[in-house]
Amino acid sequence: MQDGEATTSSGEVKILKDLESPVEGRHLLIVEDIIDTGRTLRYLMDLLKHRKAASVKVITLLDKPSRRVIKNVEPDYTGFEVPNEFVVGYGLDFKQHYRNLPYIGVLKPEIYE
Numbered sequence: 001m002q003d004g005e006a007t008t009s010s011g012e013v014k015i016l017k018d019l020e021s022p023v024e025g026r027h028l029l030i031v032e033d034i035i036d037t038g039r040t041l042r043y044l045m046d047l048l049k050h051r052k053a054a055s056v057k058v059i060t061l062l063d064k065p066s067r068r069v070i071k072n073v074e075p076d077y078t079g080f081e082v083p084n085e086f087v088v089g090y091g092l093d094f095k096q097h098y099r100n101l102p103y104i105g106v107l108k109p110e111i112y113e
Ligand SMILES: O=P(O)(O)OC[C@H]1O[C@H](OP(=O)(O)OP(=O)(O)O)[C@H](O)[C@@H]1O
Pocket: 001, 002, 003, 004, 005, 009, 032, 033, 034, 035, 036, 037, 038, 039, 040, 041, 091, 092, 093
């Protein structure tokens, strides 16, 4: 939901494909691959609240709490907590690469520095 281009976020969240049905009065579960700064989740929570969802819960495969810049956005369910390292694979990318790795790996800093 951010720029998705590198290891640093632009801080801007853009919707590339919106929901196709109204969420008013519905109980929602956001399924994330990773929560990092929390900006994407904050944006989504605010948007869905504005659209009058009855409730919103969040499940994430990975959580990187040491990188959080937005407070009060926490997942309800977490698969694994990860340290402050850039991870790829299982859908997570670096400049659109490595998404299809069948495991989650830590990107060597020399790749992106
Ligand atoms: O907590 P944040 O700092 O906002 O980061 C988390 C977001 O970043 C990633 O998306 P990304 O923008 O890389 O797009 P992608 O899912 O298309 O790879 C990931 O899928 C989360 O949605």
